[in-house]
Amino acid sequence: MQNRERRTNMKVSIDESSCIGCGLCTGTAPEVFELSGSVASVIAQPTAANEAAAREALEACPVDAIHED
Ligand code: SF4
Known part of the structure; x- marks a missing residue:
């Protein structure tokens, strides 16, 4: 496999109303x-x-604002 930039199935989003900008x-x-x-x-x-x-x-976000879609 030579394409190191290939996509994964992981898609993330941020709940901006929860994010505290840490x-x-x-x-x-x-x-x-x-x-x-x-x-x-x-x-x-x-x-x-x-x-x-x-x-x-995602796992370390202190307010769980990062979600896997
Ligand atoms: S880790 Fe969580 S709270 Fe911190 S900046 Fe990222 S999304 Fe916001």
């Missing part, structure tokens, strides 16, 4: 999450290369 997800998976102001958003769905980091962020 920056944990953006620090853990900066290719997937970005802070704009005090709220994080998904800038790109996870790839095979960063799915593990995205899942780690």
Whole structure:
């Protein structure tokens, strides 16, 4: 397999009304999450290369604002 950027089945979204802007997800998976102001958003769905980091962020979010769709 040479395509490291292939998509995974993982799709994430952020409940912006719950997010407290702690920056944990953006620090853990900066290719997937970005802070704009005090709220994080998904800038790109996870790839095979960063799915593990995205899942780690999902599980670590202190307010469970990251959801797998
Ligand atoms: S880890 Fe959760 S609370 Fe923190 S910035 Fe990301 S979505 Fe928001």
